Amino acid sequence: MTNGKLFGNEKINRLIRDEISRGVFSHAYIIEGESGSGRTTAAKNIIAAVCCKSDDAPCLTCDSCRRIFNDLSADIKFIKKPDGRATIGVDSVREIFENIYFKPADIDVRAYIITPAEKMTVQAQNSLLKILEEPPEGTLFFLIIENASDLLDTVRSRCRTLKTEALDKKTLKEMLFSSSAKAKRAFEDGNIGEDIFELWRGNYTSALMYFESQNACDNTKLFADAVAEDTIKRLEQPKETILLDLILYLTSQIKTREQYEAFLQALEKKFAEALMKQKCENECASALSPKIIFTYYKLTDEFSAQASENPPITAALTAFAISLVQKR
Numbered sequence: 001m002t003n004g005k006l007f008g009n010e011k012i013n014r015l016i017r018d019e020i021s022r023g024v025f026s027h028a029y030i031i032e033g034e035s036g037s038g039r040t041t042a043a044k045n046i047i048a049a050v051c052c053k054s055d056d057a058p059c060l061t062c063d064s065c066r067r068i069f070n071d072l073s074a075d076i077k078f079i080k081k082p083d084g085r086a087t088i089g090v091d092s093v094r095e096i097f098e099n100i101y102f103k104p105a106d107i108d109v110r111a112y113i114i115t116p117a118e119k120m121t122v123q124a125q126n127s128l129l130k131i132l133e134e135p136p137e138g139t140l141f142f143l144i145i146e147n148a149s150d151l152l153d154t155v156r157s158r159c160r161t162l163k164t165e166a167l168d169k170k171t172l173k174e175m176l177f178s179s180s181a182k183a184k185r186a187f188e189d190g191n192i193g194e195d196i197f198e199l200w201r202g203n204y205t206s207a208l209m210y211f212e213s214q215n216a217c218d219n220t221k222l223f224a225d226a227v228a229e230d231t232i233k234r235l236e237q238p239k240e241t242i243l244l245d246l247i248l249y250l251t252s253q254i255k256t257r258e259q260y261e262a263f264l265q266a267l268e269k270k271f272a273e274a275l276m277k278q279k280c281e282n283e284c285a286s287a288l289s290p291k292i293i294f295t296y297y298k299l300t301d302e303f304s305a306q307a308s309e310n311p312p313i314t315a316a317l318t319a320f321a322i323s324l325v326q327k328r
Helices: 010-022 039-051 063-069 090-098 122-133 169-179 181-188 196-200 204-212 219-235 239-253 257-281 290-305 313-326
Strands: 028-032 076-079 110-114 139-145 160-163
Touching (some): 028 039, 039 063, 039 110, 039 139, 076 090, 122 139, 169 181, 169 196, 169 204, 181 204, 196 204, 204 219, 219 239, 219 257, 239 313, 257 290, 257 313, 290 313
Parallel strands (some): 028 139, 028 160, 076 110, 110 139
């Protein structure tokens, strides 16, 4: 929801509205998808559709809808990792038992949103099973997760699994216009090209971060930073699978000498930042070892120094990708 409007995941929204209207909805949902794909908003949409009295629920304007979408309802509890902990343990799940049998205070249901659900320990999941098997009437559960297979089979069998969808370009742009003055200004000034949408892959949070974390006035820099980040993610994959994927990715994204030079500069900076983080915090900043990161840093510096003299872009990118993979 952005400025009073729900965006994206229309298939989920239509399905749930239909089921709720027929009174056949589930008491427990697994909402699967990438972070930033609207998983929590989809959960709130389900809660609102159950509670809203409008014929076209959720109406987004009644007291229940406003409480739900503005995080003002005492009846919606978020179960998250405690500060300083890496997992959601059994103690966190047991907190649900403290008030689950109380009547709702300000909406028609009590709802529990567990996020990220993949952080639940096996013990926590088994504890949750006891509630999922015989939940009190008027209780809803939502397990927000990237991959439902990370949950126990017994938990999955007691929940309805829904998968969020990537936002289409039009919807994503509309959301950015509604929520970010920086994004709106950048689009209206013509500083953002259409190719940037391919890098965001329909993910609202990823797109918003670009605008909120920096001045979105240099489209080439934005583009280069995004390609560099995606390149590192690809390099973290097993060596035997990445060469062709990396070549196809780079040659499909980078088309001009300016983009190529900016990409190499961005990638070199990211490798340097990763090395600095490892040195200062005594931990590796990525799945790559510090030794490999340093090797990649030097290699990228070499290609960057020769960027203006290199052969055609496709050939240069192919040579660069091969060199990266060979250094593994």
